[in-house]
Amino acid sequence: MKFGLRHIRYFVAVAEELHFRRAATRLNVAQPAISRAIGHLESELGFALFDRTGRRVALTAAGASFLVGCRRLLTGMDTAIDEARDVDAGRIGSLRVGYTDFAISGALPGILTEFQRLHPGITLKPRHGVTRDQLIALAEGTLDIGFVTGPIALPGFGQHPIQAERLVCVVHEGHRLARRASIRMADLAGEDFVLGPARDWSHFHQELYPICRRAGFSPNVVQEAYNSAAILGLVASRMGLTILTESVATPARPGLVTLPIKGLSERLATVAIWAEDQPDGPRRLFVKHLRQR
Amino acid sequence: MKFGLRHIRYFVAVAEELHFRRAATRLNVAQPAISRAIGHLESELGFALFDRTGRRVALTAAGASFLVGCRRLLTGMDTAIDEARDVDAGRIGSLRVGYTDFAISGALPGILTEFQRLHPGITLKPRHGVTRDQLIALAEGTLDIGFVTGPIALPGFGQHPIQAERLVCVVHEGHRLARRASIRMADLAGEDFVLGPARDWSHFHQELYPICRRAGFSPNVVQEAYNSAAILGLVASRMGLTILTESVATPARPGLVTLPIKGLSERLATVAIWAEDQPDGPRRLFVKHLRQR
DNA sequence: ATTTCATGATGCCGTTTCAGTATCAAAAGG
DNA sequence: CCTTTTGATACTGAAACGGCATCATGAAAT
Numbered sequence: 001m002k003f004g005l006r007h008i009r010y011f012v013a014v015a016e017e018l019h020f021r022r023a024a025t026r027l028n029v030a031q032p033a034i035s036r037a038i039g040h041l042e043s044e045l046g047f048a049l050f051d052r053t054g055r056r057v058a059l060t061a062a063g064a065s066f067l068v069g070c071r072r073l074l075t076g077m078d079t080a081i082d083e084a085r086d087v088d089a090g091r092i093g094s095l096r097v098g099y100t101d102f103a104i105s106g107a108l109p110g111i112l113t114e115f116q117r118l119h120p121g122i123t124l125k126p127r128h129g130v131t132r133d134q135l136i137a138l139a140e141g142t143l144d145i146g147f148v149t150g151p152i153a154l155p156g157f158g159q160h161p162i163q164a165e166r167l168v169c170v171v172h173e174g175h176r177l178a179r180r181a182s183i184r185m186a187d188l189a190g191e192d193f194v195l196g197p198a199r200d201w202s203h204f205h206q207e208l209y210p211i212c213r214r215a216g217f218s219p220n221v222v223q224e225a226y227n228s229a230a231i232l233g234l235v236a237s238r239m240g241l242t243i244l245t246e247s248v249a250t251p252a253r254p255g256l257v258t259l260p261i262k263g264l265s266e267r268l269a270t271v272a273i274w275a276e277d278q279p280d281g282p283r284r285l286f287v288k289h290l291r292q293r
Numbered sequence: 294m295k296f297g298l299r300h301i302r303y304f305v306a307v308a309e310e311l312h313f314r315r316a317a318t319r320l321n322v323a324q325p326a327i328s329r330a331i332g333h334l335e336s337e338l339g340f341a342l343f344d345r346t347g348r349r350v351a352l353t354a355a356g357a358s359f360l361v362g363c364r365r366l367l368t369g370m371d372t373a374i375d376e377a378r379d380v381d382a383g384r385i386g387s388l389r390v391g392y393t394d395f396a397i398s399g400a401l402p403g404i405l406t407e408f409q410r411l412h413p414g415i416t417l418k419p420r421h422g423v424t425r426d427q428l429i430a431l432a433e434g435t436l437d438i439g440f441v442t443g444p445i446a447l448p449g450f451g452q453h454p455i456q457a458e459r460l461v462c463v464v465h466e467g468h469r470l471a472r473r474a475s476i477r478m479a480d481l482a483g484e485d486f487v488l489g490p491a492r493d494w495s496h497f498h499q500e501l502y503p504i505c506r507r508a509g510f511s512p513n514v515v516q517e518a519y520n521s522a523a524i525l526g527l528v529a530s531r532m533g534l535t536i537l538t539e540s541v542a543t544p545a546r547p548g549l550v551t552l553p554i555k556g557l558s559e560r561l562a563t564v565a566i567w568a569e570d571q572p573d574g575p576r577r578l579f580v581k582h583l584r585q586r
Numbered sequence: 587a588t589t590t591c592a593t594g595a596t597g598c599c600g601t602t603t604c605a606g607t608a609t610c611a612a613a614a615g616g
Numbered sequence: 617c618c619t620t621t622t623g624a625t626a627c628t629g630a631a632a633c634g635g636c637a638t639c640a641t642g643a644a645a646t
Binding site for chain 1: 621622623624625
């Protein structure tokens with residue numbers, strides 16, 4: 001097999017035109033080049049592709065068979081290139097997206113849905129994880145992008161702000177504060193708190209504790225629960241109250257009352273974050289999508 | 294796309310070895326040729342196929358995608374060539390085979406069955422036709438090979454004898470000759486004959502009439518029927534008697550008696566025949582098969 | 587830390603391949 | 617019989633390609 005794609009292309013052109021000169025014109029090449037290429041191809045293959053009887057050019061049976069193979073070959077070549085190009089540009093591939101309880105209750109579902117619509121070739125692989133675990137996974141390369149509680153100050157990571165939500169207080173309906181239209185942080189001094197575990201929810205705690213301290217107390221945690229749904233369940237079970245973001249607490253649940261907190265300017269930020277030294281395929285498109293929102 | 298199959302082959306080799314030098318060795322070329330070919334391919338494609346970080350060579354995501362396309366391409370190329378070669382050699386294709394009533398009752402079914410078993414890639418297309426029509430179809434190129442009543446003397450046609458069958462007489466069971474163990478041609482003088490039409494069965498008639506003349510009579514044809522089954526039906530209906538070959542008459546039918554003819558040395562020859570100026574694909578194999586029987 | 591080794595990239599040169607121009611030969615058409 | 621059309625061939629210059637020698641760099645060994 002001592003011939004190249006060039007021979008194949010010439011052969012297909014001649015087979016379609018059944019005319020050497022027209023094929024040459026179509027290929028922007030002189031006619032002798034075609035004659036030689038076809039001749040070479042035939043001698044390499046060991047059988048004739050065309051019947052040149054007089055000035056009539058016709059495919060032989062073997063030529064007709066070879067033609068379908070060659071067409072498949074050329075289109076296969078094109079699609080192989082296009083697909084590889086798509087993979088290179090990140091338009092095809094998979095993207096592992098981490099999320100926290102706070103992120104998944106906010107803007108993230110909309111972001112993912114819209115991205116999926118724009119880039120159906122990319123398989124999104126969402127996985128739950130607290131901020132700390134996500135940061136580790138990003139650095140290890142087992143996660144492509146994380147949605148975590150911010151702010152984060154780490155070198156080598158790219159970021160984009162997603163949301164900054166007001167904190168609200170959630171109490172059970174029998175609680176002494178349940179009838180109030182709003183509260184102040186100072187009202188919560190001495191109350192029993194239900195929170196996420198300090199180790200896993202460290203970023204949330206780092207936001208919450210200074211706020212409490214400024215209001216003159218330190219939260220008295222009587223129960224730890226491992227996700228926001230469990231926290232709300234324990235609050236409804238009258239184990240205590242909690243502080244969460246608006247979007248987590250907002251879907252009203254029976255037995256629970258959500259109270260806005262007056263005089264509290266702090267908001268809980270959620271940021272998208274990624275490791276800049278990791279190879280970026282679909283991630284680039286995703287970040288671009290975030291920035292264009 | 295300014296690259297050839299050579300680049301593809303080199304790329305696949307490097308992708309499989311993940312090592313430029315080993316790939317070069319495998320391809321029996323020097324290592325710089327590989328470096329340049331891959332470099333050229335990458336610059337043509339516009340994206341990297343390999344990550345060359347240090348002395349480690351790894352496929353990029355795009356390279357991995359391109360690799361599967363390239364493998365498909367190469368195997369596709371090989372099968373395209375093999376298939377075309379098979380078509381050229383006549384191992385794949387179709388063969389239009391004509392047959393007469395005499396041929397299809399004799400050796401032909403066995404020949405076709407055996408050929409089909411040996412060459413499953415060839416589609417046999419049997420079609421019925423009297424000798425004259427088959428010869429015309431052969432000359433026109435609408436038939437590849439004919440099984441006709443011989444002998445034929447025509448230039449430009451190849452032939453091969455298939456069978457030479459004894460002629461027998463068929464009478465109805467009530468006929469005056471029905472009890473005889475055998476007859477002679479002279480016994481048939483004055484009898485009513487049922488034969489195929491003179492126009493279509495001309496070759497058969499050309500054999501039969503001289504025989505009758507030599508026996509001292511000319512057959513008195515009272516009915517013409519358009520195939521051997523119809524002839525036998527009319528004989529059974531007591532319209533007359535007929536003369537056919539052994540294999541046509543042998544499957545005994547109720548109401549009919551087959552009589553050997555003594556002193557008759559002539560046999561009815563069936564020959565395979567083909568037009569030598571027609572392109573021969575599967576026909577060559579078929580003729581070879583006939584000659585090897 | 588320094589040396590050594592392995593490995594891919596690059597410069598240079600001779601060979602091969604390839605395309606363009608001009609021309610030929612054969613067949614179809616008038 | 618002459619003209620036109622069309623594929624094949626000869627020759628020439630350019631581009632592609634491969635091999636040799638060498639360089640640059642990163643990993644392993646001391």
